[in-house]
Amino acid sequence: MKWRIVLGLFAFVFTMGVLGYVAIGEEGRMTAFTQAYHSRQIETGAALFEARCRTCHGPQGTGIEGVAPSINAPDLFNGQRLLAVGFSGTVDDYLQGVISAGRPVPSAGTNYPQRMPTWGERYGGPLRDDQVEALAAFILNWEDQGAQAGPTPATPPGEAVGTDIHVALPPGDAAAGLALSESLGCTGCHVLSTVGAAWMPQGDEPGIGSRAATRIQQNDYTGEAATPEEYLVESILVPQSFVLSGYESVQMPPTYGQRLTAQQLSDLVTYLLTLQ
DSSP: HHHHHHHHHHHHHHHHHHHHHHHHHHHHHHHHHHHHHHHHHHHHHHHHHHHHHHHHHHHTOOTTTTTTTSSSSHHHHSHHHHHHHTOOSSSHHHHHHHHOBBSSSSTTOOOOOBBOHHHHHHHOOOOOOHHHHHHHHHHTTTTTTTOOOOOOOSOOOSSSOSSTTTOOOOOOOOOHHHHHHTTTTTTHHHHHSSSSOSOOOTTTTTOOHHHHHHTTTTTOOOOOOOOOHHHHHHHHHHHGOOOOOTTTGGOTTTTHHHOHHHHHHHHHHHHHOOOO
């Protein structure tokens, strides 16, 4: 009987010792686990940002002029932007709310052509709550750098092409035009959403490369283009010349004549003509 008592006491002491050892290291293990989880969350958010947000907010979130504002900026991280809209929660709460519910109306003093769409599932968007949280975590990861630079330049320096739709253009590169359409944020309105007229084929309708020829033949066409190429040039440089039924002229920024070189314009038009 005594040996059983001694054995039981030994087992109890041993168990308590093991539990004590585990407890001593638990804080460190939980910290390491939390850090690993947060790192994976940021990685997931980075992939989501690249796929969903980059075309409007720029590769580093510093915004694209005339398309979308910076979300990698000091006024967001220091609370000034939240104070301006009367939001009393944390920056994380604010980001998750805007990402989930979107922003169907423009912020005061802004006139971005595309309103922030709803991304959260509970508001009809495609992202789960954990994906929204990952996106917010990735954006918050920029806080230390706080957007040292301003908005992403729309184009590299060079002589602007102007607004003459009959300007002679050099040969274009469709691949360069595709890349430019993404960096300028064009795809945000014309491919990823319905804010602008769709570029890609829609049901029985061909892509913009084919539709350009039919646009100038419409009875309500008010522009000056005589060819599909000129119609696309006109749509980019002087969008107010002809506004497609169902859209507003204010949606398309009228400043590309000052932001694009002749080569860039040619690249864009060459790319658009491939969308048959």
